[in-house]
Amino acid sequence: MKKVGIFYSFRSVKTHQQVKKMIKLLGADNCEEVDADVATLEDFKKHDNYIFAVPTWFDGELPNYWDEYLPTIEDESFKGKKFAIFGGGDQKNYPENFVDGVGIMAEFIEGRGGKVVGFTSTKGYSYEGSRAERGDQFCGLALDIENQAALSNERIEKWITDIQKEFSKKK
Template identity: 70%
Template sequence: MKKIGIFYNFQTHKTKQQVKKIIKQLGEKYVEEVNLDDATHQDVEKFDFFIFAVPTWFDGELPYYWDEFLPTIEDDDLKGKKFALFGGGDQKKYPEFFVDGLGIMAEFIEKRGGEVVGFTSTEGYNFESSRAQRGDQFVGLALDIENQAALTDERIEKWVADLKKAFQVK
């Protein structure tokens, strides 16, 4: 089995904490961390399975490091590759843009033929709108560390159990 590439910015404290929990539950031998500050087109070529950590900034924007990385794979054909997305948002301060980054990333991946896996329920969240919402699900794992920190570990555990099936991890 090929390793799962988990792409995130190593300087993001909250995201890094969640990445460590995900890696522990998936199993370290299955995962390779990739720092977005150093990521290249070749990093995408070597994986079939991906986890992208995509927090939402401000009024529904991608963080600058994703804006800088995505052009390097803009012309890639992602067919046959599976992507799981997770990221943080704030339901209270930005209820009209809650985890929009996940939706932006899902659209980017799907336009290039990639498959997004790891959808999660919108139940238990209180927000106005989200580009990450499809019906009663998010296109990935939505985390709100600011307002629902007590639910984070349980949400990660359930999400990772689903990813193990999608990524063929035993």
């Protein structure tokens, strides 16, 4: 498996905690952490496999750092690249747009020819709507640290196992 570029904001404490767990499962030698707050086009071009951490802010918005970074890569072809997306959301306080950021990012990636991997079941969540929902799956890993923190480790472990297989497959 080629080195995975893990893009997230180094300032996001909860996201950083989740990323640390993922790196441990993937193996530190297999990962490169990239701060989405200051990432460049060159940081993006170095990888074929990505994990994007995309929390949902407010009423279903991308965090500012993603809004600022996406124009940097929007003209690139994502063909032949694989992306696994995870994000935090709050299904009790924001049930109408739970983990929308994951869905927004998946739409951006797919619109440029990238392949989104790591779909997960919507079972076990209680929400009204989500842009990340595709049938009975999310187009990434949905984490609700506020309401279901006890389930996060198990969800992360299963998701990492699944995306490792996807990242290892030939194109």
